[in-house]
Amino acid sequence: MLAFLPHWLRGSLSFLFIILSTLFWFVPLILLAFVKLLIPIQAVRTVCTRVLIEIATLWIGFNNFLLKVLAGTEWDIEGLEQLNPKDWYLVTCNHQSWADILVVQKVLHRRIPMLKFFLKQQLIWVPVIGVAWWALDFPFMKRYTADQIAKNPSLRGKDLETTRRACEKFRYTPVAVFNFMEGTRFTPEKHAAQQSPYRHLLKPKAGGTGFVLGAMGEQLHTLLNITIHYPCKDIGFWALLSGRLQRVVVRIEALPIPEELRNRNYQEDDAFRLQIQQWVGELWQAKDAQLDQLRAEG
Numbered sequence: 001m002l003a004f005l006p007h008w009l010r011g012s013l014s015f016l017f018i019i020l021s022t023l024f025w026f027v028p029l030i031l032l033a034f035v036k037l038l039i040p041i042q043a044v045r046t047v048c049t050r051v052l053i054e055i056a057t058l059w060i061g062f063n064n065f066l067l068k069v070l071a072g073t074e075w076d077i078e079g080l081e082q083l084n085p086k087d088w089y090l091v092t093c094n095h096q097s098w099a100d101i102l103v104v105q106k107v108l109h110r111r112i113p114m115l116k117f118f119l120k121q122q123l124i125w126v127p128v129i130g131v132a133w134w135a136l137d138f139p140f141m142k143r144y145t146a147d148q149i150a151k152n153p154s155l156r157g158k159d160l161e162t163t164r165r166a167c168e169k170f171r172y173t174p175v176a177v178f179n180f181m182e183g184t185r186f187t188p189e190k191h192a193a194q195q196s197p198y199r200h201l202l203k204p205k206a207g208g209t210g211f212v213l214g215a216m217g218e219q220l221h222t223l224l225n226i227t228i229h230y231p232c233k234d235i236g237f238w239a240l241l242s243g244r245l246q247r248v249v250v251r252i253e254a255l256p257i258p259e260e261l262r263n264r265n266y267q268e269d270d271a272f273r274l275q276i277q278q279w280v281g282e283l284w285q286a287k288d289a290q291l292d293q294l295r296a297e298g
Contacts, residue, residue, distance in 0.1 A: 079252030217262025
């Protein structure tokens with residue numbers, strides 16, 4: 001609607017309104033989170049959780065409105081018809097830009113439960129957003145390296161136990177657990193340093209997926225495999241907000257999670273670890289081929 005405005009102004013207005021919206025919704029969100037914390041009744045906490053999720057969903061909806069009004073991006077999306085907002089999902093996507101998060105939130109908005117990310121424990125200290133993540137039950141993880149476990153064997157299995165405790169909160173309300181399997185954004189430099197066998201992707205990390213399936217295998221039966229293609233060269237967060245990212249192509253595939261990949265210990269079970277790695281590798285081969293096709297189509 002406001003495509004006649006210069007890009008710098010559209011981007012500035014989008015960023016300003018996102019900040020104002022975040023601060024506006026932060027107040028009721030944090031107040032309700034403390035009610036949930038102080039009243040140890042499961043029924044009350046379940047209701048509070050649903051209201052908190054609705055607050056976050058309204059915030060995402062407003063961001064989507066800004067993209068429509070100010071960015072004017074063309075969206076080419078396939079695969080939405082198979083989604084259910086009352087189901088539990090594991091969601092993954094190729095990672096090229098910080099814009100990816102806004103893109104995924106936009107295309108999945110109110111079509112599946114709100115996305116929950118596994119976050120590093122240190123991120124809880126991020127001003128405003130860290131507390132919001134805590135209020136919304138985003139799981140904060142403290143991962144232990146092989147060296148730390150070797151020095152202190154009592155830490156073995158703590159990662160999985162922490163994941164299980166975090167996921168207990170997801171038993172009562174449908175949730176979509178999101179994981180960038182590549183772990184970081186794709187760049188030609190990272191691709192070369194990894195000697196990645198894929199043309200358009202970094203090597204996937206199967207550990208996060210294995211931990212989630214080990215902790216939430218009872219709920220998670222479907223993987224949403226999302227592939228994002230940006231036909232233009234400028235694909236950053238600012239490019240999306242300012243309207244320079246003119247077209248986004250998204251393909252969504254709902255895949256059943258094999259029964260043998262659920263409710264097992266990724267850290268202790270060597271056979272399970274190998275199965276997860278093979279499964280993820282096959283997903284990435286197919287995604288790489290799909291990106292080849294999308295690039296050929298333009």
